[in-house]
Amino acid sequence: MxxxxxxxxxxxxxxxxxENRVLPKQSASDWSGYLNSMxxxxxxxxxxxxxxxxxxxxxxxIHLDFDGWSRDGVRPWISARQQALTELQEYLGIGIYSVESNAQIRNYAKLKNINISSLSVGWLVEHRHDDPVIGLLLKKRNQDNLLKRYRDELAGLQNHNGIVKLxxxxxxxxxxxxxxxxxxxxxxxxxxxxxxxxxxxxxxxxxxxxxxxxxxxIELRLLAGASNCKLLIEQFEDGVDLHRYFASKLFETNQSNVSPAMRKLAKTLIYAMLYGAGANRLDKITVKSGLQIRANPISVLQSLYPEVTALLQRFRQGKVLYYGLKPTKFQPRIGVSWLSSATKQNLPVQSATALxxxxxxxxxxxxxxxxxxxxxxxxxxxxxxxxxxxxxxxxxxxxxxxxxxxxxxxxxxxxxxxxxxxxxxxxx
Missing domain, CATH: 3.30.70.370 (Alpha-Beta Plaits)
Structure with missing residues (x-):
């Protein structure tokens, strides 16, 4: 091969x-034989x-109608940015020209004993709950980045029909x-x-x-098939809205009472668990949503789909690395770095999807x-x-x-x- x-x-x-390691000099057949053996x-x-x-x-x-996109499509970003600017003006008591400058916002915030050590998005994300000004500056920066990337940088790529070829x-x-x-x-x-x-x-x-x-x-379907989870397979066949169903169990209510926000939280929690999140991470996700669930997500997943949770546990505790939902002969590490339990759990599913x-x-x-x-x-x-x-x-x-x-x-x-x-x- x-x-x-x-x-x-x-x-x-x-x-x-x-990554970036110089590979041993081997022929194509040697690499093929090695990978087959593993x-x-x-x-x-x-x-x-x-x-x-x-x-x-x-x-x-993909052809994009840039005229329509730049006129109407980005309008929600422009509105969100303007709202952030207006609130920053009110909080800091500054004019429209000053609030356009991130550096000026930081300087005026300092006068009000609000310390913004860095204007980087990473720092703002980490400290966004420290003060409303920091959260608003982050919102402004996010909208600035979206508009720059998906409007301003595309503007020069239009052809004479107002089309950008993505x-x-x-x-x-x-x-x-x-x-x-x-x-x-x-x-x-x-x-x-x-x-x-x-x-x-x-x-x-x-x-x-x-x-x-x-x-x-797709990930849930692959896990349902690999674990032969009868309930999950039946739900796919019947066209059940799995996230709404899971939400009804989390909130201990009828599916008809599940709101879009409740469904969204259920979906987030399901995939977080599939990708190896522990109880602390699930709690943070729930708190951030502002909703109060009545049942433990891990317990609900185990009670509804025990075959799936047993398979995930096998991946998590395996002494070999699973790829495409099947065991390999590799130890669960990259080079000399051992994989975390969460990575050992989610890699089999993600690799099966990619394959x-x-x-x-x-x-x-x-x-x-x-x-x-x-x-x-x-x-x-x-x-x-x-x-x-x-x-x-x-x-x-x-x-x-x-x-x-x-x-x-x-x-x-x-x-x-x-x-x-x-x-x-x-x-x-």
């Missing part, structure tokens, strides 16, 4: 070697097939979990509201559209035009008349990919499909 086109970073992460043969095979496809996403673009440089193995991401224009971190202003090219009287095909609760998404990309070659991948969401460009066909093709790819990777994946109600933005005439 030829590994010559895999980067050193890819091979290092597949081998759980430290239980990473499947991951290597998938990476070999998917790596070039992921890199090819660098040449794909693209990124893709890394096919950006973390030890195997996740692939884009950097520069971070396609995996585009604001959700921006999707409303995507405009697919409309060519030769044949309207195209951008379509989002989002896998619902699955890569294999799906392989299955979709020459069938669907994938222009972006955001964790467990595919954004595709297709003809307006072929949305249903595209959905079915992607759904089939999920099943085929899971089968090839020997992952038990409940497929019922897995895809949410949504057309993004509109389209326009491409006259050139």
């Amino acid at each position: 030829d590994t010559s086109f895999l980067s050193n970073d890819e091979i290092s992460r597949l081998s759980f070697l430290p 239980g990473m043969g499947q991951a290597l095979e998938v990476q070999l097939r998917a790596s070039s496809l992921i890199r090819a996403l660098t040449s794909k673009t 693209s990124g440089t893709w890394n096919p193995y950006s973390s030890y979990s195997g996740r692939f991401t884009a950097h520069e224009m971070a396609m995996t971190a585009l604001p959700k509201a921006m999707k409303n202003y995507f405009v697919a090219p409309f060519r030769r009287s044949s309207p195209n559209v951008y379509v989002s095909l989002d896998a619902n609760q 699955l998404m890569k294999q799906i990309l392989v299955e979709l070659v020459n069938k669907v035009n994938v222009v972006n991948v955001i964790h467990d969401e595919f954004i595709c460009l297709c003809n307006e008349r072929l949305i249903d066909e595209t959905q079915q093709c992607v759904l089939k790819a999920f099943g085929v990919a899971a089968n090839k990777l020997d992952l038990a994946l409940p497929l019922a109600n897995i895809l949410s499909t949504q057309q993004l933005g509109g389209n326009y005439y491409d006259n050139y």
Whole structure:
């Protein structure tokens, strides 16, 4: 198996070697034999097939109606920024020109015995509860950064139609979990509201559209299949809103009484537990929400889905590293650094998701035009008349990919499909 086109970073992460380490000089067959012997043969095979496809996403673009986005899309950020400025003026008794300057805000705050040691976002986040002025300055800085990144820096990229072509440089193995991401224009971190202003090219009287095909609760589905958790599998088949259901247990109320805020907290707690959060972290999340739960989240998860919690415990206590939900022969460490219990628990799930998404990309070659991948969401460009066909093709790819990777994946109600933005005439 030829590994010559895999980067050193890819091979290092597949081998759980430290980053930036000079690799031993070995042939492609030696690396292949080593990784196969350590239980990473499947991951290597998938990476070999998917790596070039992921890199090819660098040449794909999503067209953004910048006129509409910069006029209407960023309006909530502008409003939030203005509100922060107004409140800062009232607290500090300063004018509009002074409040535009972060340094001036710090100077006036000092006169009121409010110490702002640093203007960095990190410091402001850490101290945001010390004084309302610090919290408001953080809010202003956050809005400033959003407007700079997603409005001001894009403004110069418009073409004569007012279109900005969004693209990124893709890394096919950006973390030890195997996740692939884009950097520069971070396609995996585009604001959700921006999707409303995507405009697919409309060519030769044949309207195209951008379509989002989002896998619902992929990590929970993979855990349900791997642990054979009967209740969870049944809930997926019945289309149960798992987060609303979990919230009803946390708050000891009927599902009809669960508010959006209660559901959001339940969702946050579920994924925090899946990724290894302990009781203290869960308490902090709950306190921050401002809500009062009546049941212990860990106890609720254990009582509802004991098969899942038992599997997570196996990962957490394992003497070997699990990858793609399966044991390898690696000790749970990167180089000489041992992994935390939380990382030992969440790496198997995250790596299984990454493997699955890569294999799906392989299955979709020459069938669907994938222009972006955001964790467990595919954004595709297709003809307006072929949305249903595209959905079915992607759904089939999920099943085929899971089968090839020997992952038990409940497929019922897995895809949410949504057309993004509109389209326009491409006259050139």
